[in-house]
Amino acid sequence: MIRRVIVLFVVGLFAIVFARMIGDYSELQGLRPLAEYFVSRGPVELGVPNIVTGILITYRGFDTLGEVAVLFMVAASVGLLLKKDGQAADTTPADAEEQRPPSEIVSSGATVLLPVIFAFGAYVIMNGHLSAGGGFQGGAIVASGSMLMLLARPDSSLNVAVLSVIESFAGVIYVCIGILGLVLAGGFLDGRFLPLGEFGAFFSAGAVPVISTLLGIKVGAELSVIIDRFRS
Amino acid sequence: MLTGLPLSTILLVTGFGLALIGIWGILAHRHLMRIIIGFVLLDTGFHIVMVATGYVTGGTAPIVDKAFSTAEAMHSTIDPVPSALVVTAIVIGMSVTAVMLAFAIRLYESKKTLSIDAFTESKW
Numbered sequence: 001m002i003r004r005v006i007v008l009f010v011v012g013l014f015a016i017v018f019a020r021m022i023g024d025y026s027e028l029q030g031l032r033p034l035a036e037y038f039v040s041r042g043p044v045e046l047g048v049p050n051i052v053t054g055i056l057i058t059y060r061g062f063d064t065l066g067e068v069a070v071l072f073m074v075a076a077s078v079g080l081l082l083k084k085d086g087q088a089a090d091t092t093p094a095d096a097e098e099q100r101p102p103s104e105i106v107s108s109g110a111t112v113l114l115p116v117i118f119a120f121g122a123y124v125i126m127n128g129h130l131s132a133g134g135g136f137q138g139g140a141i142v143a144s145g146s147m148l149m150l151l152a153r154p155d156s157s158l159n160v161a162v163l164s165v166i167e168s169f170a171g172v173i174y175v176c177i178g179i180l181g182l183v184l185a186g187g188f189l190d191g192r193f194l195p196l197g198e199f200g201a202f203f204s205a206g207a208v209p210v211i212s213t214l215l216g217i218k219v220g221a222e223l224s225v226i227i228d229r230f231r232s
Numbered sequence: 233m234l235t236g237l238p239l240s241t242i243l244l245v246t247g248f249g250l251a252l253i254g255i256w257g258i259l260a261h262r263h264l265m266r267i268i269i270g271f272v273l274l275d276t277g278f279h280i281v282m283v284a285t286g287y288v289t290g291g292t293a294p295i296v297d298k299a300f301s302t303a304e305a306m307h308s309t310i311d312p313v314p315s316a317l318v319v320t321a322i323v324i325g326m327s328v329t330a331v332m333l334a335f336a337i338r339l340y341e342s343k344k345t346l347s348i349d350a351f352t353e354s355k356w
Contacts, residue, residue, distance in 0.1 A: 007259040014255055018248035027240045028288045028311065035286075035311040043296045051294040051309070055316040067320050074327035081334035131295060136319055219323075226330050230337075 046192070047205040053128045057135075057211050061178065061189030068171065068218060075222045075229075082229050102152050110152030117145035125216030129205045135215025142216070143223030150231055158228045167221035170214045177207055177214070243284035250277030264336045264346040268329065275325040279318050286314030 031039060038059065039051055048054035056064055101107075125138030146158065177189070184193035185206075194206040250273050257270025291310035336346060343350045 004260070007256065010259060011252055011256045015252055018252065022241060022244045022248065025240070025244060025285075027238045028286075031288060031306070031309070031311055032313070035313050036306065038312055039294060039309055040306055049296045051296065051312045052315050052319070055312055056319060060316065063320060067323055070324060070327055074330055078330055078334045081331070081338055132293065134319070136323055230330075230333065 046208065048129050048208055050129055050131060050134075053134045053208065053212065057128075057208050057215075058189060061211070064215070065174070065178065065189070068174070068215065071219065071222050072167075072171065075225050078226050078229050102154065106148075107152045110148050114145055114149060117148065118142060121145060121216075121220065125213055125220075126209065128212040128216075129208045135212045136219050138216040139219025139223060142220035143227060146220075146224040147227050150227065154231075158224060160225055160228060163221045163225050167218050167225070170218040170221070174211060174214045174218070177211055181207065238289070240284045240287040243280055243287065247277045247280030247284060250274075250280065253277075262347050262349055264339065264348060267348070268332050268336065271332065272325070272329055275321075275329075279321055279325070282314050282318050282321065286311035 030036075038055055042048055042051045042054040042059075046054050046058055048058075121138045121141035123138075124133035124141055125135055128134030128138065150156070150158070179188070180193055181190035182188045186192065189211070192206045194210075254270045254272070254274030254277055257273060258267050261267055261270065288308075288310050291308055294309040294312040294315070339351065340346055
Protein backbone atom coordinates (compact mmCIF):
# COMPACT_ATOMS: atom_id res chain seq x y z
CA MET A 1 0.00 0.00 0.00
CA ILE A 2 2.72 2.44 1.01
CA ARG A 3 4.59 1.50 -2.21
CA ARG A 4 1.57 2.42 -4.30
CA VAL A 5 1.33 5.80 -2.62
CA ILE A 6 5.03 6.50 -3.23
CA VAL A 7 4.73 5.45 -6.88
CA LEU A 8 1.66 7.62 -7.34
CA PHE A 9 3.51 10.52 -5.71
CA VAL A 10 6.54 10.15 -8.01
CA VAL A 11 4.37 9.84 -11.12
CA GLY A 12 2.39 12.87 -9.95
CA LEU A 13 5.56 14.92 -9.57
CA PHE A 14 6.67 13.94 -13.08
CA ALA A 15 3.19 14.84 -14.34
CA ILE A 16 3.55 18.32 -12.81
CA VAL A 17 6.98 18.79 -14.42
CA PHE A 18 5.69 17.65 -17.82
CA ALA A 19 2.53 19.76 -17.54
CA ARG A 20 4.61 22.87 -16.84
CA MET A 21 6.80 22.08 -19.85
CA ILE A 22 3.78 21.69 -22.12
CA GLY A 23 2.24 24.86 -20.73
CA ASP A 24 5.37 26.91 -21.35
CA TYR A 25 6.02 25.54 -24.81
CA SER A 26 5.05 27.68 -27.74
CA GLU A 27 5.17 26.20 -31.21
CA LEU A 28 8.06 27.27 -33.43
CA GLN A 29 7.09 29.88 -36.00
CA GLY A 30 10.31 29.61 -38.02
CA LEU A 31 13.42 27.51 -38.19
CA ARG A 32 16.08 27.73 -35.52
CA PRO A 33 19.41 29.21 -36.78
CA LEU A 34 21.12 25.81 -36.98
CA ALA A 35 18.21 24.27 -38.86
CA GLU A 36 18.12 27.30 -41.13
CA TYR A 37 21.76 26.68 -42.03
CA PHE A 38 21.12 22.99 -42.74
CA VAL A 39 18.00 23.65 -44.83
CA SER A 40 19.58 26.45 -46.88
CA ARG A 41 23.08 24.98 -47.32
CA GLY A 42 22.35 21.22 -47.30
CA PRO A 43 20.88 20.86 -50.80
CA VAL A 44 23.48 23.27 -52.27
CA GLU A 45 26.60 21.94 -50.56
CA LEU A 46 25.83 18.24 -50.57
CA GLY A 47 23.26 17.89 -53.33
CA VAL A 48 20.99 15.95 -50.96
CA PRO A 49 17.27 16.63 -51.39
CA ASN A 50 16.44 14.90 -48.09
CA ILE A 51 17.92 17.19 -45.47
CA VAL A 52 17.50 14.71 -42.61
CA THR A 53 19.72 12.21 -44.46
CA GLY A 54 22.21 14.99 -45.17
CA ILE A 55 22.45 15.76 -41.46
CA LEU A 56 22.63 12.10 -40.43
CA ILE A 57 25.25 11.03 -42.94
CA THR A 58 27.40 14.09 -43.49
CA TYR A 59 26.98 16.92 -40.98
CA ARG A 60 26.60 14.59 -38.00
CA GLY A 61 28.19 11.57 -39.68
CA PHE A 62 30.53 11.05 -36.78
CA ASP A 63 27.56 10.55 -34.42
CA THR A 64 26.14 8.01 -36.84
CA LEU A 65 29.45 6.15 -36.75
CA GLY A 66 29.22 6.10 -32.95
CA GLU A 67 25.67 4.83 -33.18
CA VAL A 68 26.73 2.02 -35.49
CA ALA A 69 29.46 1.18 -32.96
CA VAL A 70 26.79 0.97 -30.23
CA LEU A 71 24.74 -1.37 -32.42
CA PHE A 72 27.80 -3.54 -33.01
CA MET A 73 28.51 -3.64 -29.29
CA VAL A 74 24.90 -4.67 -28.57
CA ALA A 75 25.06 -7.49 -31.14
CA ALA A 76 28.26 -8.71 -29.49
CA SER A 77 26.97 -8.43 -25.92
CA VAL A 78 23.64 -10.12 -26.76
CA GLY A 79 25.66 -12.96 -28.26
CA LEU A 80 27.77 -13.17 -25.13
CA LEU A 81 24.75 -13.07 -22.80
CA LEU A 82 22.74 -15.65 -24.71
CA LYS A 83 25.64 -18.01 -25.36
CA LYS A 84 24.53 -21.56 -24.64
CA ASP A 85 26.16 -23.30 -21.71
CA GLY A 86 27.35 -26.88 -22.02
CA GLN A 87 24.33 -28.60 -20.51
CA ALA A 88 21.81 -26.44 -22.34
CA ALA A 89 22.87 -27.98 -25.65
CA ASP A 90 21.39 -31.35 -24.63
CA THR A 91 17.93 -29.93 -23.99
CA THR A 92 17.57 -28.21 -27.37
CA PRO A 93 16.54 -31.25 -29.46
CA ALA A 94 13.74 -32.06 -27.00
CA ASP A 95 12.42 -28.50 -27.29
CA ALA A 96 12.59 -28.68 -31.06
CA GLU A 97 10.20 -31.64 -31.11
CA GLU A 98 7.61 -29.83 -29.03
CA GLN A 99 7.74 -26.83 -31.35
CA ARG A 100 4.60 -26.48 -33.42
CA PRO A 101 5.02 -25.88 -37.15
CA PRO A 102 4.12 -22.34 -38.25
CA SER A 103 0.52 -21.78 -39.27
CA GLU A 104 -0.67 -21.75 -42.87
CA ILE A 105 -1.01 -17.96 -42.84
CA VAL A 106 2.54 -17.35 -41.64
CA SER A 107 4.21 -19.81 -44.01
CA SER A 108 2.32 -18.84 -47.17
CA GLY A 109 2.46 -15.17 -46.17
CA ALA A 110 6.22 -15.47 -45.91
CA THR A 111 6.47 -16.95 -49.40
CA VAL A 112 4.52 -14.08 -50.91
CA LEU A 113 5.80 -11.24 -48.78
CA LEU A 114 9.49 -11.99 -48.29
CA PRO A 115 10.72 -10.89 -51.74
CA VAL A 116 8.54 -7.78 -51.51
CA ILE A 117 9.86 -6.91 -48.05
CA PHE A 118 13.50 -7.35 -49.09
CA ALA A 119 12.95 -5.35 -52.30
CA PHE A 120 11.23 -2.58 -50.35
CA GLY A 121 14.08 -2.56 -47.83
CA ALA A 122 16.63 -2.23 -50.61
CA TYR A 123 14.55 0.58 -52.18
CA VAL A 124 14.36 2.49 -48.89
CA ILE A 125 18.11 2.10 -48.35
CA MET A 126 19.03 3.22 -51.87
CA ASN A 127 16.65 6.18 -51.97
CA GLY A 128 17.58 7.62 -48.60
CA HIS A 129 19.15 10.70 -50.17
CA LEU A 130 16.17 11.42 -52.44
CA SER A 131 13.09 10.82 -50.33
CA ALA A 132 12.08 9.64 -46.89
CA GLY A 133 14.24 6.70 -45.90
CA GLY A 134 17.87 5.84 -45.38
CA GLY A 135 20.23 3.22 -44.08
CA PHE A 136 18.75 2.71 -40.62
CA GLN A 137 15.14 2.56 -41.74
CA GLY A 138 15.86 0.24 -44.66
CA GLY A 139 18.07 -1.94 -42.51
CA ALA A 140 15.23 -2.33 -40.02
CA ILE A 141 12.87 -3.34 -42.86
CA VAL A 142 15.35 -5.97 -44.09
CA ALA A 143 15.73 -7.29 -40.54
CA SER A 144 11.94 -7.52 -40.17
CA GLY A 145 11.95 -9.61 -43.35
CA SER A 146 14.52 -11.99 -41.91
CA MET A 147 12.44 -12.17 -38.72
CA LEU A 148 9.41 -13.26 -40.78
CA MET A 149 11.62 -15.83 -42.49
CA LEU A 150 12.74 -17.25 -39.14
CA LEU A 151 9.13 -17.37 -37.90
CA ALA A 152 7.94 -19.15 -41.03
CA ARG A 153 10.79 -21.67 -41.06
CA PRO A 154 11.86 -22.22 -37.44
CA ASP A 155 14.33 -24.98 -38.30
CA SER A 156 16.19 -22.88 -40.85
CA SER A 157 19.19 -21.02 -39.55
CA LEU A 158 20.83 -17.78 -40.56
CA ASN A 159 24.46 -18.01 -41.49
CA VAL A 160 25.67 -15.83 -38.64
CA ALA A 161 29.34 -16.14 -39.60
CA VAL A 162 28.77 -14.80 -43.13
CA LEU A 163 26.54 -12.01 -41.82
CA SER A 164 29.24 -11.01 -39.34
CA VAL A 165 31.85 -10.88 -42.11
CA ILE A 166 29.55 -8.79 -44.36
CA GLU A 167 28.77 -6.47 -41.49
CA SER A 168 32.42 -6.02 -40.51
CA PHE A 169 33.40 -5.26 -44.11
CA ALA A 170 30.60 -2.70 -44.38
CA GLY A 171 31.91 -1.06 -41.22
CA VAL A 172 35.51 -1.01 -42.45
CA ILE A 173 34.53 0.47 -45.83
CA TYR A 174 32.38 3.04 -44.04
CA VAL A 175 35.37 4.24 -42.01
CA CYS A 176 37.59 4.15 -45.13
CA ILE A 177 35.14 6.42 -46.98
CA GLY A 178 35.18 8.70 -43.96
CA ILE A 179 38.99 8.92 -44.13
CA LEU A 180 38.83 9.48 -47.91
CA GLY A 181 36.58 12.43 -47.18
CA LEU A 182 39.16 13.71 -44.73
CA VAL A 183 41.91 13.48 -47.34
CA LEU A 184 40.09 14.52 -50.52
CA ALA A 185 37.28 16.78 -49.27
CA GLY A 186 36.39 18.98 -46.33
CA GLY A 187 36.52 16.59 -43.40
CA PHE A 188 35.77 13.17 -41.92
CA LEU A 189 32.81 11.54 -43.74
CA ASP A 190 32.55 14.46 -46.17
CA GLY A 191 31.09 12.82 -49.27
CA ARG A 192 32.01 15.54 -51.74
CA PHE A 193 35.05 13.76 -53.19
CA LEU A 194 32.66 12.02 -55.59
CA PRO A 195 30.90 14.26 -58.14
CA LEU A 196 27.67 15.77 -56.84
CA GLY A 197 25.87 14.99 -60.10
CA GLU A 198 22.50 16.30 -61.11
CA PHE A 199 20.35 17.38 -58.18
CA GLY A 200 17.63 14.80 -57.49
CA ALA A 201 19.08 12.11 -59.76
CA PHE A 202 19.64 8.59 -58.43
CA PHE A 203 23.44 8.82 -58.79
CA SER A 204 24.03 12.13 -57.10
CA ALA A 205 25.01 13.73 -53.82
CA GLY A 206 28.59 12.43 -53.81
CA ALA A 207 29.25 9.56 -51.45
CA VAL A 208 26.00 9.92 -49.48
CA PRO A 209 24.15 7.03 -51.23
CA VAL A 210 27.24 4.82 -50.84
CA ILE A 211 27.49 5.52 -47.12
CA SER A 212 23.71 5.07 -46.79
CA THR A 213 23.90 1.68 -48.52
CA LEU A 214 26.76 0.55 -46.30
CA LEU A 215 24.80 1.66 -43.24
CA GLY A 216 21.76 -0.24 -44.46
CA ILE A 217 23.75 -3.42 -45.03
CA LYS A 218 25.38 -3.09 -41.62
CA VAL A 219 22.17 -2.38 -39.72
CA GLY A 220 20.24 -5.10 -41.55
CA ALA A 221 22.92 -7.73 -40.89
CA GLU A 222 23.37 -6.69 -37.27
CA LEU A 223 19.65 -6.70 -36.44
CA SER A 224 19.24 -10.07 -38.18
CA VAL A 225 22.06 -11.48 -36.03
CA ILE A 226 20.43 -10.08 -32.87
CA ILE A 227 17.06 -11.63 -33.83
CA ASP A 228 18.75 -14.96 -34.56
CA ARG A 229 20.50 -14.91 -31.17
CA PHE A 230 17.20 -14.43 -29.35
CA ARG A 231 15.59 -17.35 -31.14
CA SER A 232 17.64 -20.08 -29.48
CA MET B 233 -7.48 21.94 -38.10
CA LEU B 234 -10.31 20.35 -36.22
CA THR B 235 -9.28 21.28 -32.71
CA GLY B 236 -8.10 24.68 -31.55
CA LEU B 237 -4.95 23.13 -30.06
CA PRO B 238 -1.65 23.49 -31.93
CA LEU B 239 -0.33 20.23 -33.36
CA SER B 240 2.83 20.28 -31.27
CA THR B 241 0.79 20.54 -28.06
CA ILE B 242 -1.22 17.45 -28.99
CA LEU B 243 2.04 15.59 -29.70
CA LEU B 244 3.64 16.80 -26.47
CA VAL B 245 0.63 15.67 -24.41
CA THR B 246 0.66 12.26 -26.13
CA GLY B 247 4.42 11.84 -25.68
CA PHE B 248 4.54 12.92 -22.06
CA GLY B 249 1.44 10.83 -21.34
CA LEU B 250 3.18 7.74 -22.73
CA ALA B 251 6.28 8.60 -20.72
CA LEU B 252 4.20 8.85 -17.54
CA ILE B 253 2.63 5.44 -18.21
CA GLY B 254 6.14 4.11 -18.73
CA ILE B 255 7.43 5.56 -15.45
CA TRP B 256 4.44 4.11 -13.62
CA GLY B 257 5.05 0.74 -15.29
CA ILE B 258 8.70 0.72 -14.24
CA LEU B 259 7.99 1.70 -10.63
CA ALA B 260 4.80 -0.21 -9.85
CA HIS B 261 5.47 -3.62 -11.37
CA ARG B 262 7.55 -6.47 -10.01
CA HIS B 263 7.73 -8.49 -13.22
CA LEU B 264 10.84 -7.96 -15.36
CA MET B 265 9.00 -8.08 -18.70
CA ARG B 266 6.53 -5.43 -17.52
CA ILE B 267 9.42 -3.23 -16.39
CA ILE B 268 10.99 -3.58 -19.84
CA ILE B 269 7.68 -2.73 -21.51
CA GLY B 270 7.49 0.31 -19.23
CA PHE B 271 10.95 1.36 -20.37
CA VAL B 272 9.95 1.00 -24.03
CA LEU B 273 6.87 3.19 -23.44
CA LEU B 274 9.03 5.82 -21.72
CA ASP B 275 11.45 5.71 -24.63
CA THR B 276 8.71 6.04 -27.28
CA GLY B 277 7.07 8.86 -25.36
CA PHE B 278 10.26 10.90 -25.36
CA HIS B 279 10.80 10.23 -29.05
CA ILE B 280 7.38 11.74 -29.75
CA VAL B 281 8.25 14.71 -27.52
CA MET B 282 11.53 15.26 -29.37
CA VAL B 283 9.85 15.15 -32.77
CA ALA B 284 7.17 17.54 -31.50
CA THR B 285 9.76 20.15 -30.52
CA GLY B 286 10.89 20.28 -34.15
CA TYR B 287 7.48 21.07 -35.57
CA VAL B 288 7.12 24.46 -37.17
CA THR B 289 3.58 25.77 -37.67
CA GLY B 290 2.36 24.70 -41.10
CA GLY B 291 5.63 22.95 -41.87
CA THR B 292 6.16 19.96 -44.09
CA ALA B 293 8.86 17.29 -44.48
CA PRO B 294 12.34 18.73 -45.13
CA ILE B 295 12.77 17.17 -48.56
CA VAL B 296 13.67 19.60 -51.33
CA ASP B 297 12.84 18.81 -54.96
CA LYS B 298 11.69 20.49 -58.16
CA ALA B 299 8.26 21.29 -56.79
CA PHE B 300 9.58 22.53 -53.45
CA SER B 301 12.54 24.86 -53.85
CA THR B 302 15.12 25.79 -51.23
CA ALA B 303 13.71 29.29 -50.91
CA GLU B 304 10.29 27.86 -50.17
CA ALA B 305 11.78 25.30 -47.82
CA MET B 306 13.27 28.03 -45.66
CA HIS B 307 9.76 29.12 -44.66
CA SER B 308 7.76 25.95 -44.62
CA THR B 309 9.74 22.95 -43.42
CA ILE B 310 9.95 21.49 -39.98
CA ASP B 311 13.23 21.60 -38.07
CA PRO B 312 15.22 18.61 -39.41
CA VAL B 313 17.64 18.44 -36.46
CA PRO B 314 15.28 16.77 -33.93
CA SER B 315 14.15 14.31 -36.63
CA ALA B 316 17.76 13.28 -37.27
CA LEU B 317 18.34 12.98 -33.52
CA VAL B 318 15.29 10.79 -33.07
CA VAL B 319 16.49 8.34 -35.73
CA THR B 320 19.59 7.90 -33.59
CA ALA B 321 17.55 7.69 -30.39
CA ILE B 322 15.24 5.00 -31.77
CA VAL B 323 18.17 2.77 -32.70
CA ILE B 324 19.86 3.27 -29.32
CA GLY B 325 16.57 2.60 -27.50
CA MET B 326 16.10 -0.59 -29.48
CA SER B 327 19.67 -1.66 -28.62
CA VAL B 328 19.16 -1.03 -24.91
CA THR B 329 15.90 -3.01 -25.03
CA ALA B 330 17.68 -5.93 -26.72
CA VAL B 331 20.35 -6.00 -24.00
CA MET B 332 17.70 -5.79 -21.26
CA LEU B 333 15.79 -8.72 -22.78
CA ALA B 334 19.00 -10.75 -22.99
CA PHE B 335 19.65 -10.03 -19.31
CA ALA B 336 16.07 -11.02 -18.50
CA ILE B 337 16.61 -14.36 -20.24
CA ARG B 338 19.79 -14.94 -18.22
CA LEU B 339 18.07 -14.00 -14.96
CA TYR B 340 15.21 -16.36 -15.76
CA GLU B 341 17.67 -19.17 -16.38
CA SER B 342 19.34 -18.61 -13.01
CA LYS B 343 16.20 -18.35 -10.82
CA LYS B 344 13.39 -19.74 -13.05
CA THR B 345 11.34 -16.64 -12.30
CA LEU B 346 11.06 -13.13 -13.67
CA SER B 347 9.83 -11.44 -10.49
CA ILE B 348 12.38 -8.97 -9.17
CA ASP B 349 11.50 -10.08 -5.61
CA ALA B 350 13.58 -13.21 -6.25
CA PHE B 351 16.74 -11.26 -7.03
CA THR B 352 17.87 -10.05 -3.64
CA GLU B 353 21.64 -10.32 -4.05
CA SER B 354 22.21 -6.66 -4.81
CA LYS B 355 19.60 -5.40 -2.32
CA TRP B 356 21.05 -3.50 0.60
